[in-house]
Amino acid sequence: GAGVSQSPSNKVTEKGKDVELRCDPISGHTALYWYRQRLGQGLEFLIYFQGNSAPDKSGLPSDRFSAERTGESVSTLTIQRTQQEDSAVYLCASSFGQGSEKLFFGSGTQLSVL
């Protein structure tokens, strides 16, 4: 596609439920990033995928968070047993990778945990 696509755009869930967020990067982009942005705050790094290398999971806040990526395509971010503090916008970005390439962001998924 023309840009990074994320779905759903909004997700409301109950505390304790699992959620799955999806990201479709720009075709040809080998690097994919997930960030979390709480209301009025900056971007918090979560996880980074580069090609077929092992992902950098150093930013995941707890073991309730996990992410997968199939090759150089779609990625899913899963949050298990959601908590109210998980409420935020989850942004996905992609780039050509291998160095300091500029990031292209999707429009994000607004997650609200009630």
Add this chain to the structure above:
Amino acid sequence: GQQVMQIPQYQHVQEGEDFTTYCNSSTTLSNIQWYKQRPGGHPVFLIQLVKSGEVKKQKRLTFQFGEAKKNSSLHITATQTTDVGTYFCARPNFNKFYFGSGTKLNVKP
């Protein structure tokens, strides 16, 4: 370590006034990027600075990279209401990027 400090956190200006945001690091940066996020939108890449002392201009926006490559600034001349948003700097760290906390700019018409 991995963080970049951005100041100010907020800036309110009258349309036509200038605006500057600063990004500071305790360690030398290989390069630095700037992004703009409009209200309700997602971050959009503006520019990347690589060389010591580099200055780049995009219309009314001037970006600088310090001589020691530890700080950077974004200056907007004669702000317009279209400049409203949050400006982030981002530093690379082993192929991933850490973002500053951002400077939120509000422009009164």
